[in-house]
Amino acid sequence: xxxxxTILAVxxxxxxxxxxxxxxxxxxxxxxMGNVQRIFYYHVSSAWTAxxxxxxxxxxxxxxxxxxxxxxxxxxxxxxxxxxxxxxVVLVTGPLWARPVWGIWWTWDPRLTLTFxxxxxxxSYLLLRRFSTSSQAAVLAAVLAVFGGLDVPLDYLAIRWWRxxxxxxxxxxxxxxxxxxxxxxxxxxxxxxxxxxxxxxxRYRLEVLKREVEETQALESLMEAxx
Amino acid sequence: xxxxxYLYAAYIATWVxxxxxxxxxxxxxxxxxxxxETLRK
Numbered sequence: 001x002x003x004x005x006t007i008l009a010v011x012x013x014x015x016x017x018x019x020x021x022x023x024x025x026x027x028x029x030x031x032x033m034g035n036v037q038r039i040f041y042y043h044v045s046s047a048w049t050a051x052x053x054x055x056x057x058x059x060x061x062x063x064x065x066x067x068x069x070x071x072x073x074x075x076x077x078x079x080x081x082x083x084x085x086x087x088x089v090v091l092v093t094g095p096l097w098a099r100p101v102w103g104i105w106w107t108w109d110p111r112l113t114l115t116f117x118x119x120x121x122x123x124s125y126l127l128l129r130r131f132s133t134s135s136q137a138a139v140l141a142a143v144l145a146v147f148g149g150l151d152v153p154l155d156y157l158a159i160r161w162w163r164x165x166x167x168x169x170x171x172x173x174x175x176x177x178x179x180x181x182x183x184x185x186x187x188x189x190x191x192x193x194x195x196x197x198x199x200x201x202x203r204y205r206l207e208v209l210k211r212e213v214e215e216t217q218a219l220e221s222l223m224e225a226x227x
Numbered sequence: 228x229x230x231x232x233y234l235y236a237a238y239i240a241t242w243v244x245x246x247x248x249x250x251x252x253x254x255x256x257x258x259x260x261x262x263x264e265t266l267r268k
Binding site: 043085195 | 230231233234236237238240241244245248249250256257258260262263265
């Protein structure tokens with residue numbers, strides 16, 4: 001287990017370094033936007049990773065509602081938390097790309113609005129998990145996550161269904177991406193997915209340890225009361 | 228601002244966000260481990 005984690009950490013570090021080099025140096029410069037288009041490699045990779053994590057959260061939440069299993073509850077919690085981190089990257093890199101290209105930081109375009117809504121839903125989910133004192137907090141959060149999960153395909157398909165400021169989708173959007181750009185994008189997607197996996201493992205161990213501490217403290221309090 | 232500044236800002240922001248999250252995780256991990264050790268004693 002420990003060896004597997006080390007291998008994953010090394011693979012992630014190598015992929016991230018190579019992805020950074022490929023995105024900033026090796027990838028061809030886009031003709032219309034110039035070098036600023038290189039933000040694309042981090043922006044799109046983060047978006048796909050966030051979508052993947054929110055989908056995992058959706059599946060784990062449904063599984064938790066059906067089985068009330070602790071593992072599925074932890075998987076739902078950690079995938080939402082790491083997903084919010086990647087979604088934050090999307091919401092920060094997006095305006096930094098939009099400003100020099102569109103001349104504006106933000107517009108209430110369907111894709112941008114739905115991504116912001118997605119981020120808000122999962123931040124609410126995490127706040128509910130963090131501050132609710134109800135014993136039903138995990139169930140309430142799972143129900144919220146099921147509704148949040150429905151925003152993922154809506155957000156993904158927004159640029160196909162409604163025409164807005166956001167560019168056409170990379171896959172099946174009618175646009176053509178240079179083969180070298182595809183290669184650099186896939187390297188960065190792989191790097192970010194590995195990073196997300198690594199963060200999820202660390203977060204999972206932390207959550208298990210935290211629950212062990214809480215259970216031990218509760219048990220000690222009961223024993224103290226019994227004396 | 229030069230368009231290259233936006234490019235650098237986006238890449239730096241990405242790493243700052245991940246770095247801050249990792250630092251938060253490391254701090255929480257250290258705190259929980261300490262609590263666990265105290266309970267074991």
